[in-house]
Amino acid sequence: MSLLTDALPGLLSATGAAGLIALASAAQRRLSSRSPRPAQGAAAGAVLDEPRTLRRYTLLRTSGPDGAPKQYETTRPTGTVITHWVDGRPQRFELTDVPLSDGTFAAEPFDDL
Structure with a gap:
């Protein structure tokens, strides 16, 4: 039982870190889809x-x-x-x-x- 209680803080911190990385990645994708395209891509986007x-x-x-x-x-x-x-x-x-x-x-x- 002490093995489980000793591993629990590490497991929770790893799960929390993975969640934060997933949220940051989703936020970055959402923000980059809203940003204006560069000049070369602007013509293709307009078409x-x-x-x-x-x-x-x-x-x-x-x-x-x-x-x-x-x-x-x-x-x-x-x-x-x-x-x-x-x-x-x-x-x-x-x-x-x-x-x-x-x-x-x-x-x-x-x-x-």
Whole structure:
């Protein structure tokens, strides 16, 4: 019985220390999630924070059967690179937030695959 009573203070102090470490870790995670992001991460955070609305994009340097530029609808945020088939081959386009005169947004050719 004296072995149990001798070990009890050490057990209680170890449990208390583990609890304090867990609380400090949780508080640090919560505070770091509220802090502003650095300048490089701010642009990425802004892209992710914008509302997800359906937008129509005009794929620049493309044309459909009627000669009009091809259009693409998506809810993906600006800065996303999409792949679209143009003349039987895939071509990548970057979605931008640049409005065009017809009410659509510009999707710039990213590169040729």
